[in-house]
Amino acid sequence: MTADLVVRSRRAVLPDGERPAAVYVHSGRIVAVEEYASRRGADSDVDLADVALLPGLVDTHVHVDEPGRTEWEGFATATAAAAAGGVTTLVDMPLNSIPPTVDVPALRTKRAAADGACRVDVGFWGGAVPGNLPELARLHEAGVFGFKCFLSPSGVAEFGHLSPAELEAVAAETARLGALLIVHAEDPAELREPAPGRRYAGFLDSRPPAAEYRAVARLADLAERTGARIHVLHVSSAGVAPLIAGSPLTAETCPHYLTLAAETIPDGLTAAKCCPPVRDAANRERLWHHLAAGTVGCVVSDHSPATADLKESGDFATAWGGVSSLQLGLPLTWTGARRRGYPLAHVVRWMASGPAALVGLRTKGSLAVGCDADLVAFAPDETFTVDVARLRHRHPVSPYAGWTLTGVVRRTWLRGVAVTDEGAAAGRLLAGQGSAR
Structure with a gap:
């Protein structure tokens, strides 16, 4: 069989480690992984030399916000940003869009908004909120990847948080369904209203590590x-790791918790506000340790x-957290x-194979025979300076403006086809394992 494409790299990151390899693709799937110099026939032969070849990343924690708050973000812009960053699959969160994805009609509305607009593959979480317990089975059958809930206020009125009794009932139902329950874990009894102002410390004090610890326990x-x-979603406090x-x-963390530090966030930099909050540098180093040890399994x-106007107000009490x-x-x-x-x-384990395994995407996140040919050419030694005007998401807002980072995404393929601005939006809408679709 002649392959459609072969991509060679002296630094291919395979399931068994990094080594020279040639990855052969036919009809959107990886059909062979051979030695770097192999010469099986292929219609197109791409030699990356020392540029690394990675599987496409899987980001299971993305707020796209469309429909309803498309002025915040939409599927076209979010998936363009994803592809530019080497992410070939994302799973969209059920809140911040209107309606929130808490019943099957809302899921259909969400899928209709995404259909034909996505440059990468997209799946959907369902929401577990007060009063929608009977909807969970129907959403599971309709193809959501699991259910998100909050233990404290979510920040948007249309997505309420669960009481302890409601959480107990939701956990019993997701156990019955065999579905994954993903949780924003902060205990509301430990949270306080943040002091108004430009100082990050005032916001940090309002959401102490004890809020995460009590919720995770x-x-x-x-x-x-x-x-x-x-x-457990977006772990910010390393103190919860022994509980996990x-x-x-299982648990995840995020790049902002691994890179930012509370003591270096300048006054008024509300682009760095998130919930739970970024903590101090010592905590950040402990998070890296728990990530390397496998206690925290994913980075999303x-x-x-x-x-x-919502994000860059300069007041940590009122700015949007994200x-x-x-x-x-x-x-x-x-x-x-x-x-x-x-x-x-x-x-690659933290950002591709780990998240793929979490949500049951068996053909994603790995350079292995039978997997989707979602590939990333990544120059691991090249540096660049973050220019917010060049970011592809809808608004040029980032706490990393001006940072110098190492590693440049040179090219992204989705099922063996290079993702470009000119090409069609070829991303597919994915369904979870409980789907009857």
Whole structure:
């Protein structure tokens, strides 16, 4: 069989590690992985030489916001940013869009908005909110990848947080369905209203590590008692890692928690505001340790954009909480990993194969025979300076403006076809394992 494409690299990151290889593609799938110099026939032969070849990243935590708040972000802009950052699959969060994805009609509305607009593959989370327990089974069958809930206010009125009794009922139902429950884990009893002003410390004090610790302890007990699959979202406090390590829980963190530090966030830089908050540098180093140890299994963006007037107010009490980093996640994480001596294969595990395994995408996140030919040419030694005007998400807002990062995405392929601005938006809408579609 003649392949459609072969991509060669002396630094291919394969499931068994980094080595020279040639990856052969036919009809959108990887059909062979051979030695770098192999000469099986292919219609197109791309030699990356020392530019690394990675599997497309899988980002399971993205707020696209369309429909309803498309002025914040939309599928066309978000997926263009994803492709530019080496992300070939994303899973969209159920809130910030209107309507939120808390029933099947809302899921249909979301899919209609995304259909034909996506440059990468897109799946959808469902929401678990007060009053929608009967909808979870129907959403599961309709193809969501699992259910997100909050233990504290979400920041938008249309997506309420669960009481302890409601959380218990949702966990029992997701256990019955075999569905994944993903949780924003902050205990509301530990949260305070932030002091108005430009000082980051005032905001940080309003969301202490104890809020995460108490919430994760509750989730660990709940997972043990109910058998529910529970995943802790965006871990910011390294202090919760022992709770996760001793429980059935899984967990993720984000590039902003691995790169920013509370003591270096300038006054008024509300582009760095997020919930839970960025903590101090010592905590950041402990997060890297727990990531390397596998206690925290994934690095995802939690790309949560808003318009510049909401995000850049300069007042940490009133600015929208969310960091836009979908396009920059790979170089941010690689810059930090490289500095600490972690290899590129670790980054691929954290950002590609790990998230893919979490949500059951067996053909994503790996350069292996039978997987989708989602590929990334990544120059791991090349540096660049972050210019917000060149970012592809809707608003040029970033706490990383002016930063020098290592690692440049040279090209992204989706199922063996290069993603370009001129080409068709060929991303597919994906369904989870419970789908009857």
